[in-house]
Amino acid sequence: MDIIQGRVFRVIDGDTFDIDVTNIGKKNKFNYHAEERIRFSSIDAPEINSRQGQLDKLSLEELLLDKIVEISIEARDTYNRIVGEVKLVL
Numbered sequence: 001m002d003i004i005q006g007r008v009f010r011v012i013d014g015d016t017f018d019i020d021v022t023n024i025g026k027k028n029k030f031n032y033h034a035e036e037r038i039r040f041s042s043i044d045a046p047e048i049n050s051r052q053g054q055l056d057k058l059s060l061e062e063l064l065l066d067k068i069v070e071i072s073i074e075a076r077d078t079y080n081r082i083v084g085e086v087k088l089v090l
Contacts, residue, residue, distance in 0.1 A: 072085045
């Protein structure tokens, strides 16, 4: 399983965010861009145009914005987002 690490610089909604990739696992099979869009594999948040969707986005911003995260990559989805498990590093 590939692993990348980076700083969260933008939260899109309650289950998707963007990172500046700063560290790539040495045993990775694939290449990654300097910026990647990440979607949690285990969370399906309400749509952003709903009240709960807006609240979930704000919660994720409080938790992850400007923090370093590590992503264990499971796949890329049809929107070219990385789907994976997210771990807060710092």
